[in-house]
Amino acid sequence: MSARISLRNIRQTFLVRDDQDKRRHEFVALDDLNLVVEPGEFLTIVGPSGCGKSTVLDLIAGLSRPVTGTVEIDGTPITGPGLDRSVVFQQYTLLPWRTALANVEFALEARGGLSKAQRAATARRYLALVGLEESAGRLPRELSGGMKQRVAIARSLCYEPGVLLMDEPFGALDAQTRERLQEQLLDIWRRTGTTIVFITHDIEEAVFLGQRVAVMTSRPGRVIETIQVDLDRSRVGETDIRATAEFAEYRHRAWSLLRHQTVPRPVLREVREVA
Amino acid sequence: MRSTVIADPAAAGLTARPEPAAGVKASRIRARSRLLRGLIGILLLAAVWEFAPLTGLVDSYFFPPLHVVLGTVWTMLADGELWKHVQASLIRAGVGFTLAVAAAVPLGAVIAWYGPVREVLTPVLEFFRNTAALALLPVFTLILGIGETSKIAIVAYACFFPVLLSTIAGVATVDPQLLRSARVLGLSPVAMFAKVAFPAAVPTIFTGIRISGSAAILVLIAAEMIGANAGIGFLINYAQNNFLIPKMYAGILATSVLGLAINYALVGVERRFSRWRETST
Numbered sequence: 001m002s003a004r005i006s007l008r009n010i011r012q013t014f015l016v017r018d019d020q021d022k023r024r025h026e027f028v029a030l031d032d033l034n035l036v037v038e039p040g041e042f043l044t045i046v047g048p049s050g051c052g053k054s055t056v057l058d059l060i061a062g063l064s065r066p067v068t069g070t071v072e073i074d075g076t077p078i079t080g081p082g083l084d085r086s087v088v089f090q091q092y093t094l095l096p097w098r099t100a101l102a103n104v105e106f107a108l109e110a111r112g113g114l115s116k117a118q119r120a121a122t123a124r125r126y127l128a129l130v131g132l133e134e135s136a137g138r139l140p141r142e143l144s145g146g147m148k149q150r151v152a153i154a155r156s157l158c159y160e161p162g163v164l165l166m167d168e169p170f171g172a173l174d175a176q177t178r179e180r181l182q183e184q185l186l187d188i189w190r191r192t193g194t195t196i197v198f199i200t201h202d203i204e205e206a207v208f209l210g211q212r213v214a215v216m217t218s219r220p221g222r223v224i225e226t227i228q229v230d231l232d233r234s235r236v237g238e239t240d241i242r243a244t245a246e247f248a249e250y251r252h253r254a255w256s257l258l259r260h261q262t263v264p265r266p267v268l269r270e271v272r273e274v275a
Numbered sequence: 276m277r278s279t280v281i282a283d284p285a286a287a288g289l290t291a292r293p294e295p296a297a298g299v300k301a302s303r304i305r306a307r308s309r310l311l312r313g314l315i316g317i318l319l320l321a322a323v324w325e326f327a328p329l330t331g332l333v334d335s336y337f338f339p340p341l342h343v344v345l346g347t348v349w350t351m352l353a354d355g356e357l358w359k360h361v362q363a364s365l366i367r368a369g370v371g372f373t374l375a376v377a378a379a380v381p382l383g384a385v386i387a388w389y390g391p392v393r394e395v396l397t398p399v400l401e402f403f404r405n406t407a408a409l410a411l412l413p414v415f416t417l418i419l420g421i422g423e424t425s426k427i428a429i430v431a432y433a434c435f436f437p438v439l440l441s442t443i444a445g446v447a448t449v450d451p452q453l454l455r456s457a458r459v460l461g462l463s464p465v466a467m468f469a470k471v472a473f474p475a476a477v478p479t480i481f482t483g484i485r486i487s488g489s490a491a492i493l494v495l496i497a498a499e500m501i502g503a504n505a506g507i508g509f510l511i512n513y514a515q516n517n518f519l520i521p522k523m524y525a526g527i528l529a530t531s532v533l534g535l536a537i538n539y540a541l542v543g544v545e546r547r548f549s550r551w552r553e554t555s556t
Contacts (some may be wrong), residue, residue, distance in 0.1 A: 063457055081459050093456035097474050097551035106470065110460040139551050 001196055003074050003084060003162030003234065005037040005060055010069035013056055029055045031220030033069070037163075037197055042189050044198045044210030045223075046254060051197045052221025057167050057249065060197060061087050073163065083111055086156035090168040092148040094140040095154075100147075101127060101136035104155045111159045126154040129188060144217055146177035153185070166198045170205070182208055183236050203258065207231075209248045215257045282548035308324065310363050339521050347521035348528060361529055363505035367423065368491040368537075371430025376484060383442025385555075389467055404440060408433035408494050412501065421502040426495065433494040441483025444478030476550040485541045492534045505531070 010033040015024045020253050029052040037043050047053050058064045062081040071078045073085070086107075096105045103125035108114055114122065127133045130150040138150055149169055156164055170178040186209065189196055200206050206213045215229045229250050231241055241247050319343055328335035351357035387392050412429055419425035449472045456472045499508025507526050514522035 063455065063458065081461050085459075087396060087456070087459045089452060091452045093452050095471065095474070097477075107460050108463050109470070110457075110466070130349050227543065236362065 004039045005035075005157070005163060005195070006070075006072050007033060007056070007059065008072075009034065009105070010056075010059065010071070011067045012052070012059065012064070012066050016116075020061065022071070028220040030066070031222055033222045035214060035223050035226075037195055040193050040195055042186075042196045042198070042209060042211045044200060044206040044212075044215060045214045045216060046200055046203055046206035046216050046258070047216030047221070048258065049201055050214045051214060051218035053201075054167055055221065056198065056216075057165050057199055058088070061085055061165055083159055084161055085163045085165060086159070086161040087165045087167065088149070088169045089155050090139065090150050090171045092152060092172075093146055094151055096140050098140055099137050100132060100143065100151045103140070103151055104158050107155045107159050122158055123154075126158040127151070129157065129191075129270070131153045136165070138219065144177075144245050145173050146181055149181065150174065150184075152268075153188070157188070158196065160192075161194065163195045166196065168200055169198075171202075181184045184235055186233055204242065204253055205256045207247060207254060213250070214256055215254055227253055277352065286487075316379075337520060344521050344524040344528065348525045351522070351525055357510075357525065357529060360505055360507050360510040360526070361533065363503075363509075364492075364499065364507045364533070365494055367426050367428055367499075368495050369507065371427045371495070372434045372487060372491045374427070375431040375434035376438050379438035380442050380480060381482075383480075384446050384473060386473065387443040387446035387476075388464075388520070393447065397443075398521040400436065400443075405438040408490075409497050412498055415552060416502065426498045426503065426506075429498050430491050430495050433490045434500045437481070437483040437486040437490060438480070441486075442476065442480045445479030446472050448479070451506065478545070478552055479539075481545040481548060485538065485545060488537045488541045489534060492530065492537065496530055 010030050011028070012030040012033075014027045014029055016027045017024055033052075033056065035045075035056070040104065044058060045053050055064070055254070057226065060073075060078065062078045062085070065071075065079070065145065092151070094100075095106060098106060101123050104126055105119045108119040108122055124133060124136060131151055132147060132150055132154065135143060135147060140151070153164075170181050173181065182205065185196075185198075188194075196216055196275055198206075198209055200209075207227075207229055210229055212231055212242050214223045214225065215225050227250060231244075231246060233241065324344075326331050326339040328338050348357065360397075363382035378458035386396055408429055411432065415425040415428050415432075419428055432529040446468075453471055453475060454467065457467050462470065495506070496511070500512040503509040507529050511523050511526035511530075512525060514520070
């Protein structure tokens with residue numbers, strides 16, 4: 001249940017309307033981006049907002065195709081969304097008219113091949129995995145933000161994808177809830193062995209979760225460095241890893257990389273007119 | 276894969292808020308006092324209706340006091356005359372309304388789901404919607420005759436556009452994030468529509484259905500005034516022509532009660548289907 005992902009020489013552009021001259025310009029979101037995610041790895045991607053992090057995720061999810069370059073999963077080019085990958089978005093994307101359980105079942109319905117009873121049983125198992133079996137019958141509006149996101153995680157995991165893609169999933173949560181969910185996610189990752197690609201703009205979150213942290217620059221977006229994080233996360237619930245010297249060092253390295261590239265550079269507008 | 280509880284949700288402080296029993300009770304009391312105040316308004320209106328003619332403020336021949344009108348309502352109820360007219364109107368309104376909803380919801384869904392179709396049709400639909408249904412009554416009468424068909428047709432016409440446009444709006448404005456997350460699951464367009472877009476649009480569709488409910492009665496009464504031999508519109512017009520003034524007011528009262536009943540019924544159904552919405556808490 002884990003897969004290898006590779007992105008090679010990716011260039012991705014969008015047409016954006018310029019506020020001043022009202023014309024459409026080509027905006028280079030990603031340029032010459034290279035990234036490999038190893039099977040079973042927990043990789044975090046950190047970068048300033050607008051650096052193209054989400055664009056990378058969309059490419060892996062198959063929601064968009066690159067202008068140039070290749071995106072592969074286990075050696076096969078990605079051409080569209082598929083059940084070998086799943087995505088947890090920042091906004092809660094639960095169906096508001098379905099209960100927590102029915103929302104998890106929704107993903108299983110999409111996959112097909114299971115009876116109604118089997119779907120319910122599987123959904124219950126995954127709700128239990130995220131600690132929400134008690135809330136199976138609640139509607140999303142009756143759940144807190146953290147609970148909603150845990151349902152979303154259960155929904156993404158229930159059909160056993162090889163890769164779990166997460167786009168700032170804890171961005172909208174309060175600090176305590178976020179820490180809890182980070183720990184829980186590490187635990188789920190250890191149990192399932194799923195490859196996880198996790199996007200965040202929060203350096204601490206990136207260092208805390210990632211075995212490797214890919215640091216991205218903006219304009220154009222590319223990965224400038226990948227930091228190998230060797231932290232002992234086996235006792236994460238009991239010890240405060242964030243307080244250790246190693247953690248501070250990793251955090252500082254990522255911080256310096258980001259600081260170095262965002263401040264001294266002039267606003268480099270890679271915007272050229274489209275014929 | 277194992278299925279063990281990983282963290283205690285209570286310890287994480289993530290358990291949902293308990294049902295606020297006290298709050299529910301308070302809001303019930305508030306609702307009751309609101310109802311009471313509303314009742315006072317109705318009683319005031321009734322008092323004005325009763326005493327304005329009695330005190331000679333208005334001509335009691337053209338504006339009989341309430342008790343006279345209610346007396347007429349009572350006799351008409353007893354001899355079945357009122358029910359005959361209400362029934363005729365209800366059947367026409369019901370058939371027209373049902374036909375309109377049955378046609379407008381699927382059509383609106385298709386139009387909304389296919390962007391180019393929507394762009395082509397929206398101006399045309401706006402044009403038709405802004406053509407007052409009653410302006411078309413002569414056309415309907417010309418083509419369909421003065422019988423039931425033309426009256427049902429005009430009700431259907433009046434109901435059709437609110438439902439159609441609200442269906443289009445509902446389906447077209449579904450949260451793109453919801454659709455994105457469904458796309459990630461590899462749902463087919465048909466499944467995406469059935470499982471995501473349509474359920475999400477239901478509350479908006481019901482807004483149109485409710486508007487149609489009042490439109491149905493409005494248009495029907497007018498149509499019945501022009502050419503019919505039964506129905507509330509006919510009753511009002513007939514009574515006025517024959518100086519049966521209390522009967523005329525009885526007919527008017529009947530339309531109000533009917534309109535209210537239909538509206539409340541539709542609001543009830545709407546609530547039933549929109550319970551999941553944030554606003555219903």
